[in-house]
Amino acid sequence: MGLKFRLKGLAETFVDSVTCPACGRHGTDDDDFITEETRVTFSGIVVVASCPSCGEVFVPTSQRLGIVNSVALRSAVIQDSHETGEPVLSDLQSVKEVIERENADRKGDLH
Structure with missing residues (x-):
């Protein structure tokens, strides 16, 4: 069946299957x-x-990202950042880096 994530009129992502790397x-x-x-x-x-x-x-790793409206998506990401105080993340790689840092911090491996 897979996983489907959708922000109506903005973007959608599909993941066929997920395997925990740990x-x-x-x-x-x-x-x-x-x-x-x-x-x-x-x-x-x-x-x-x-x-x-x-x-x-x-x-x-097996995500398929799709953008429906790039201008509206960009605006929504910036607005959400202003409202939540969370940093703007530009792409999949920047999310991976944040998650890796959070995992290292959680496990006490951050130096």
Whole structure:
């Protein structure tokens, strides 16, 4: 079945399956992983998954990002940043870097 994330009129992302890089748990629908930390960037919706088995937070590698309206998406991302105080993230790579830092901090590996 896969995971589908959509912001009507702005962007959509599809993920066919998710595998946790830490413990190997595999899933194909939204009941298998927690996706509350998913981020919206200038490049679209970047899915961030949390494994309920081991707690690892990661960005699944097999995402297909799509933008419906790039001007409206960019405006929405900037407006959300102003409202929440969260930094603007430009693309999938910038989300990966944030998640890697948060994981290192959570595990006490940040120096």
